[in-house]
Amino acid sequence: MVQIASNRAQGAAAGDHGFVLGLDSSTQSFKASLLCSKTLEPISEASIHFDSDLPQYGTSGGVLVSEQGDEVWSPVEMIVHAMDELLDKLRQQRWDLASVKAVSASGQQHATVYWSDASTDLLARLDASRTISSQLQGAFSRSIVPNWQDASTTSQCDSFRRCAFRQARAAGLDTEYTEEAGDEALTRLTGSAAHTRFSGEQIMKFRQRDAEAWKGTHRIGLVSSALSTLLTQTHQGIDESDACGTNLWQLSHRNVDDDDEGCSVAAAAKRHWNVALLQEVAGSQEEAKRLEGMLGEVECDAGRVIGKIGKWFVQRYGFDSECIVCPGTGDNPATFLSFALPPKQAVLSLGTSDTVLLSSDTYNPKVYGHTFVHPALRETDTAELRYMSMLCYKNGSLARQAIRDTLKPPDWDHFNKSVFDARSAGLGLPRRAAFYWLRQEIIPPGARGTVRYELHGSSSHYLQQKQAWSDSDALNILESQFMSYRHRVRQYLSSSTSSNNDAAQSDLTLDAVYLVGGASNNPAIQQLVADVMGCKVYLAQTRGNACSVGAAYKAAWALSRHTAAAASSSDTAAAAAAADKDAAREPFEKFVSRVRRGVVLGSGGGAANARDEQHGASLVAQPDPKWTKVYAKTLDTWIELERRAQSDAARV
Ligand SMILES: Nc1ncnc2c1ncn2[C@@H]1O[C@H](COP(=O)(O)OP(=O)(O)O)[C@@H](O)[C@H]1O
Ligand SMILES: O=C(CO)[C@@H](O)[C@H](O)COP(=O)(O)O
Incomplete structure (x- = not known):
């Protein structure tokens, strides 16, 4: 809470x-x-x-x-x-x-x-x-x-x-x-x-x-x-x-x-x-x-x-x-x-979408x-x-929920256990891959249907499966969703990388992802995001309410600007002179960091400072190098498979 x-x-x-x-x-x-x-x-x-x-x-x-x-x-x-x-x-x-x-x-x-x-x-x-x-x-x-x-x-x-x-x-x-x-x-x-x-x-x-x-x-x-x-x-x-x-x-x-x-x-x-x-x-x-x-x-x-x-x-x-x-x-x-995002950091909102x-x-x-x-x-x-x-995906929480509801009992604890059990049993990438476009998807455009594959070494050696996988669907859906985010984020990062040198090109993963939304508190989701996307994962303090908190920040910024503007146009010369004219024009990020810095320093600084970098977000998962390597190595195969899956899904 x-x-x-x-x-x-x-x-x-x-x-x-x-x-x-x-x-x-x-x-x-x-x-x-x-x-x-x-x-x-x-x-x-x-x-x-x-x-x-x-x-x-x-x-x-x-x-x-x-x-x-x-x-x-x-x-x-x-x-x-x-x-x-x-x-x-x-x-x-x-x-x-x-x-x-x-x-x-x-x-x-x-x-x-x-x-x-x-x-x-x-x-x-x-x-x-x-x-x-x-x-x-x-x-x-x-x-x-x-x-x-x-x-x-x-x-x-x-x-x-x-x-x-x-x-x-x-x-x-x-x-x-x-x-x-x-x-x-x-x-x-x-x-x-x-x-x-x-x-x-x-x-x-x-x-x-x-x-x-x-x-x-x-x-x-x-x-x-x-x-x-x-x-x-x-x-x-x-x-x-x-x-x-x-x-x-x-x-x-x-x-x-x-x-x-x-x-x-x-x-x-x-x-x-x-x-x-x-x-x-x-x-x-x-x-x-x-x-x-x-x-x-x-x-x-x-x-x-x-x-x-x-x-x-x-x-x-x-x-x-x-x-x-x-x-x-x-x-x-x-x-x-509700964040102040530097380059190479992203917010992943796990709401309905x-x-x-x-x-x-x-x-x-x-x-x-x-x-x-x-x-x-x-x-x-x-x-x-x-x-x-x-990037916006229609098959977010509701698709995960649909997989959860096939489990007995249909609850998130069971879903999460199934994710880690399946991974230990080797039932995810690179052996199995699946796509769950229960509603017509936005990315890739128009994709619709569910397709599952058993892979044998590469995407050109695969077998399409007809049956649901009760032992691994929970893992497969998370891997598939987060591989897509990693792939598309990489394209964004690559177009903002001016240098063509190898180091810059090979470094196209994010440094940090901040989770918000109804599903953000789920530990299996947190760990899989870290492993697939290959970066640290933080849980925002505002996780369940990031939208209303972001709106409230905006209201506070407007209030600060309005108060400063009113003071500088005051009839009293002294009040007008004392007014902070810059505050009336202060950019949003400056306002938020000024206010938050004041809070942190006022409450003891030091450790609180680190905690407050992103308004109290806490580190909840670090990439496990063993798994991150597997996902990085599988990415190209997965991208090719996603292409095939769209036409296969349309035929199912
Ligand atoms: N422990 C959990 N694990 C995974 N997903 C969850 C969990 N708790 C809630 N959710 C998902 O969060 C979704 C609602 O998120 P929310 O951010 O409130 O949605 P919106 O802002 O779009 O109305 C639900 O569809 C539900 O599946
Ligand atoms: O269509 C989009 C964004 O383009 C959706 O993200 C909606 O904005 C709904 O968001 P949530 O209810 O899932 O937060």
Whole structure:
């Protein structure tokens, strides 16, 4: 469990400085983290689990799935209802909401929320004697939020590729259209290839399927901006990092791959909605203009104050009317902000999806990954854009869970024992390899099915197996997942390695991986990550709540900037002179490390310093050289096998 301060300590901290609050609506739950604004120490956390706390919506893993399995969504009302339940829980647990000075939110990425024409009024007039969900029934023009696991927009993805390719052709690209060429053009333009879960494709499907509801749509947000809208009771724009998950936000003007290295800062400096793609989605020039209005102004300063908390929150739950709100962001960007990642370190988020997050100074997008603008950019950062690179896998926790459920008893302890027993018995790599794409995978794109192989020396000598392996599936799934992360991370590291010398090229493993998310506390997973990826593994103190903690850090940063700006524009000359003008412009990482350094020095320094390097992360696994060697030696064979497995899986 995360160490949480006692209620008495809460009171003491609040007396001096107050709190910051981070909210997170991810796939399976809605969470809250309360932190001391001065030290960023976690004080309390709470959550509402969609399946078990709100069973009336009938979700499994937080979602509903169509009969064909390709459409995946959750009811928008469930998310709002979860916020009601969570706030009630905070009140019951006596959280000191009156001392919250700033709030920010995080939400599952790509998932779109459709507000009706009536929403503006309904939001403004919320009655504090009633729940928010009971008053917003008419506020949405679409009753569902398409989930990031949705795979039903393949035709819209095709339109996106073709549109990006036409733009590249107009800019001088001289090749014929192929799906790959379309994806490359879209990746250069927006940081990602066409993905079924991306918001632009989902919005296009909505417009094509439901013309009436489209007409009645006033605003379109993402889950993160929808939470900011609820918090301020006023429509809010999408945060730029989260806008990168729409396939509509143009990051680069370089349509043609005329230069092998990362895009220059100047070329990437001007970012905006891509007009041709908006038109593709909206169906006409006129509707494209309306769509741009529906999406609203993108928030390019992640630490800006977008408003004060709404009256409903003040009157019903006792929030301070001066409490500020800063833009919400995606759950992965928020997780990323709960760390300060140096090169060659990564965050591995093991939530519903598995995601690998890396920091980057250059725009060097890859078709199999995603490049997002750094989630804590300030508006003034135009000369030094930074990015977050991400690999996202759909078959993360739910696929591991499906293997666990085939075991007797179906629990994690048994799963973990099976992993180590199978490895001791030699039932993993290099003898056995398997791929578990239970839902259509993102990496490799479109892979679907389960295939198992017995290997005899190399990938060209293998035997495909028909039966499940009750004695080794638990090991095989972990090896297969983490080999993929190692392989793709190596490609990212290799493109950021300027030197071609052998030492640099052979050193393409990470130095450290920080684990967060529901599965991060699992010792078998921790050890296998260390062995396969060949690096030290740390467990973040915020492991279960990294998204809401990252959101709270952002709120604290906005608060610090806001307080400093207010002091420097004070009417009193003395106060204005004493104000720390730099704090009003302080970059996010500087702010976090200044605050955390203060905490560590104040609490004795020394050993605490090492522990606090990554906000209290603790070393939980080191690579075992015996196994790391096996995995390193098998990597090329495994890569070739993964290629075959995609076509074999399609035939099964
Ligand atoms: N001990 C464990 N070992 C492996 N996986 C676990 C363990 N405990 C929980 N999980 C997984 O964590 C997942 C939920 O993680 P969480 O980060 O809360 O998801 P999200 O943020 O996407 O809603 C579940 O699907 C579950 O399979
Ligand atoms: O689609 C993506 C990222 O592109 C997913 O990572 C979602 O953002 C959901 O995250 P979790 O609920 O698994 O944290």
